Amino acid sequence: MPVSEAAKDPGALPPGRTTLSELRRRPVRELPGVGPRVEGALRELRISTLADLVSHYPARHEDLSNVKRISELRVGERATVFGRVVSTKPVGRPVRGRSPGFSVQLYDGTGYMPATVWGRPWLQGQLQPETNVVVSGEVQRKYGLQISVKSIEIVEDRGSEDGPHSGSFVPVYPVNRNIQARRMRALIHRALAEAGHVLDPLPLSVIEAQELVNLDDAIAEIHFPTTKASLKEALRRLVFHELFIIQAALGARRERLARTEVGRSSAGDGSLLNRFLKGLPYSLTPAQERSIAEVLGDMRREKPMQRLLQGDVGSGKTAVAVAALLTAVEAGGQGAIMAPTEVLAEQHFLSFSKDLEGLPVKVVLLTGSQGAAERRENNRAVADGEAHIVVGTHALIQQGVEFRNLSLVVVDEQHRFGVSQRTTIKEKGTTPDTLVMTATPIPRTLSLTLYGDLEVSVIDELPPGRKPVETHVVPVSERLEAYEAVGRELEAGRQAYVICPLVEESEALEDVRAAEELYEELAHEVFPDRSVGLLHGRMKSAEKREAMADFNAHRTDVLVATVVVEVGVNVPNASAIVIEGAERFGLSQLHQLRGRVCRGEHPPLCFLVADPKTGDSEKRLEAMVAHQDGFRLSEVDLAIRGEGTLFGSRQSGVADLKVARLQRDIEVLVEARREAFALVEDDPTLKKPEHRPLRREIRELLGEDVEWLFRD
Numbered sequence: 001m002p003v004s005e006a007a008k009d010p011g012a013l014p015p016g017r018t019t020l021s022e023l024r025r026r027p028v029r030e031l032p033g034v035g036p037r038v039e040g041a042l043r044e045l046r047i048s049t050l051a052d053l054v055s056h057y058p059a060r061h062e063d064l065s066n067v068k069r070i071s072e073l074r075v076g077e078r079a080t081v082f083g084r085v086v087s088t089k090p091v092g093r094p095v096r097g098r099s100p101g102f103s104v105q106l107y108d109g110t111g112y113m114p115a116t117v118w119g120r121p122w123l124q125g126q127l128q129p130e131t132n133v134v135v136s137g138e139v140q141r142k143y144g145l146q147i148s149v150k151s152i153e154i155v156e157d158r159g160s161e162d163g164p165h166s167g168s169f170v171p172v173y174p175v176n177r178n179i180q181a182r183r184m185r186a187l188i189h190r191a192l193a194e195a196g197h198v199l200d201p202l203p204l205s206v207i208e209a210q211e212l213v214n215l216d217d218a219i220a221e222i223h224f225p226t227t228k229a230s231l232k233e234a235l236r237r238l239v240f241h242e243l244f245i246i247q248a249a250l251g252a253r254r255e256r257l258a259r260t261e262v263g264r265s266s267a268g269d270g271s272l273l274n275r276f277l278k279g280l281p282y283s284l285t286p287a288q289e290r291s292i293a294e295v296l297g298d299m300r301r302e303k304p305m306q307r308l309l310q311g312d313v314g315s316g317k318t319a320v321a322v323a324a325l326l327t328a329v330e331a332g333g334q335g336a337i338m339a340p341t342e343v344l345a346e347q348h349f350l351s352f353s354k355d356l357e358g359l360p361v362k363v364v365l366l367t368g369s370q371g372a373a374e375r376r377e378n379n380r381a382v383a384d385g386e387a388h389i390v391v392g393t394h395a396l397i398q399q400g401v402e403f404r405n406l407s408l409v410v411v412d413e414q415h416r417f418g419v420s421q422r423t424t425i426k427e428k429g430t431t432p433d434t435l436v437m438t439a440t441p442i443p444r445t446l447s448l449t450l451y452g453d454l455e456v457s458v459i460d461e462l463p464p465g466r467k468p469v470e471t472h473v474v475p476v477s478e479r480l481e482a483y484e485a486v487g488r489e490l491e492a493g494r495q496a497y498v499i500c501p502l503v504e505e506s507e508a509l510e511d512v513r514a515a516e517e518l519y520e521e522l523a524h525e526v527f528p529d530r531s532v533g534l535l536h537g538r539m540k541s542a543e544k545r546e547a548m549a550d551f552n553a554h555r556t557d558v559l560v561a562t563v564v565v566e567v568g569v570n571v572p573n574a575s576a577i578v579i580e581g582a583e584r585f586g587l588s589q590l591h592q593l594r595g596r597v598c599r600g601e602h603p604p605l606c607f608l609v610a611d612p613k614t615g616d617s618e619k620r621l622e623a624m625v626a627h628q629d630g631f632r633l634s635e636v637d638l639a640i641r642g643e644g645t646l647f648g649s650r651q652s653g654v655a656d657l658k659v660a661r662l663q664r665d666i667e668v669l670v671e672a673r674r675e676a677f678a679l680v681e682d683d684p685t686l687k688k689p690e691h692r693p694l695r696r697e698i699r700e701l702l703g704e705d706v707e708w709l710f711r712d
């Protein structure tokens with residue numbers, strides 16, 4: 001029975017209804033014709049069960065309703081031709097006895113045309129004369145017309161009824177050399193018939209509300225669509241399914257936290273906050289004001305705050321964090337701010353101390369390099385409540401510092417995606433409010449997936465008057481010219497950063513040497529009349545602090561640094577940055593670094609010294625020149641890297657996405673999130689009978705990590 005018919009008529013099916021779980025347990029070997037060889041070939045494609053097989057979605061569909069005749073083809077068009085193989089012959093200059101490609105002579109009743117296939121030499125043997133093929137590619141002129149082949153498939157005669165291989169849309173699957181396209185199609189067709197009627201794990205209410213096609217139809221249609229429209233519906237259904245599962249888990253996590261953890265209401269009287277705001281040398285942007293209102297609104301509630309504050313480099317997140325911390329203090333609590341590195345913790349400490357000057361608020365810094373006596377004194381101040389705000393690294397604060405009354409934790413994640421850092425610090429039976437700050441311009445799509453359990457505030461505008469950074473890519477041979485331009489900035493009384501090339505973790509010692517060499521060159525040869533400072537990760541804390549303080553106070557004109565300055569360093573008088581070896585940096589790092597020089601009134605300059613070796617690094621540098629906006633850049637980054645890499649590990653709590661493409665599917669994501677959150681709000685552990693299949697699906701797809709969400 002053709003699959004789609006079977007799916008539409010569940011009544012006519014064999015008695016057993018299967019579930020996705022069952023299909024995940026049944027090995028491909030159960031299918032007739034799958035012996036050890038085919039099994040091995042499938043395993044290479046990571047297919048070992050029937051479930052894997054039915055979810056081995058086609059890369060695309062060949063639209064045979066759109067086939068052109070050979071006599072109609074025009075140069076430059078992309079066309080699909082259905083024809084018969086007349087002969088084949090190798091083409092191109094052989095390398096080590098092998099030709100790089102072959103040419104197939106095709107005939108379709110209206111004419112002859114050669115089609116050239118590059119790579120895939122094993123195909124030539126399969127294309128015996130009289131074989132029917134569907135070829136698509138670009139029509140080119142080369143001693144007459146020919147097709148440069150993008151894809152070629154063996155098919156049956158179009159006239160004959162050939163099950164999965166005929167029809168107007170033929171699925172094209174990712175295959176390898178050990179399994180032919182045709183074989184794959186037949187196997188999948190078989191598996192679908194075998195699977196029969198699959199129980200849908202999504203609740204009926206959701207399926208109806210979203211007008212989704214049912215799972216059976218979606219699976220059948222994604223492989224063997226009847227029309228373009230039905231293919232689209234099938235895809236929407238599968239994308240929704242995938243995103244809904246993740247969002248339901250995130251929603252359940254949020255419910256769980258809210259249910260089991262007691263928070264407290266922190267409402268301030270404004271006594272500190274208003275003084276702080278009045279003392280600011282600028283007025284807040286509307287986005288900052290909105291974010292502050294959202295944060296204070298959460299803090300006022302009894303439920304612990306779980307909020308993400310997202311804002312581009314230099315957008316002014318610090319002011320929002322300070323407002324939250326002061327509110328916590330006004331309400332009689334203590335606040336902690338956790339930074340990813342010691343340098344950044346020190347930097348936060350310096351800027352907070354400055355921001356809070358004159359207010360009756362005591363800020364202490366906790367770092368690993370403080371002496372024992374200093375540490376002891378600070379710990380005491382934290383424990384008896386004398387210290388109102390504590391600044392330290394993630395590690396340090398998580399190591400169980402005793403607070404008298406911790407009510408707010410600000411986690412500065414900067415550019416790491418960390419669900420891990422969000423481990424809640426418990427304090428005397430209550431959970432403090434948590435504000436996660438990230439400068440990573442995470443595309444909205446991604447942030448919904450990664451942080452779907454957090455409320456989100458976005459600072460989506462920069463303070464007024466920020467000038468775009470004039471950005472140049474400079475070949476290594478011309479780097480001294482870049483330094484001449486920097487020299488002119490110094491002449492005008494401004495300062496500059498010079499960033500050393502990035503090295504691997506394992507080359508840490510190299511790193512120091514390279515930084516010192518660059519420092520020597522700049523201090524003695526390039527800028528002999530200027531004062532040059534050096535900052536690298538291997539320096540002692542006190543030395544680092546001194547180097548930074550010197551640059552802050554303009555005792556040094558140029559700061560040569562490794563990536564330690566990447567985040568958070570804030571010297572408004574610095575108007576130029578040179579990044580050596582820029583091709584080695586990731587796009588978000590380059591953006592962060594460039595962000596160091598857009599904090600003042602002077603038109604800033606950025607030089608990316610690089611000899612890009614790969615197309616990707618070239619694209620990254622081009623993107624830096626073309627765009628200033630971090631959100632835009634991160635989308636470009638996503639496009640260059642491919643989304644897959646972001647979900648490479650389970651660590652982030654996000655499973656690999658198979659069908660959903662976040663850029664394309666944002667609307668579906670928003671809907672899936674809304675439905676999923678509403679569902680878990682109503683039934684937090686999904687224990688209602690109608691939600692059990694969903695619960696099982698979440699467990700099977702996301703693994704043991706989510707077990708705890710559903711325990712009663």
Ligand SMILES: Nc1ncnc2c1ncn2[C@@H]1O[C@H](COP(=O)(O)OP(=O)(O)OP(=O)(O)O)[C@@H](O)[C@H]1O
Nearest residue numbers: 282283284285313314315316317318319439463568
């Ligand atoms: N509304 C505003 N108007 C003018 N300047 C502002 C405003 N808000 C913040 N600033 C200034 O902008 C600079 C950047 O602010 P801040 O350090 O808070 O940015 P950030 O979002 O933390 O950036 P990063 O993630 O790069 O550290 C600071 O010098 C700050 O004083």
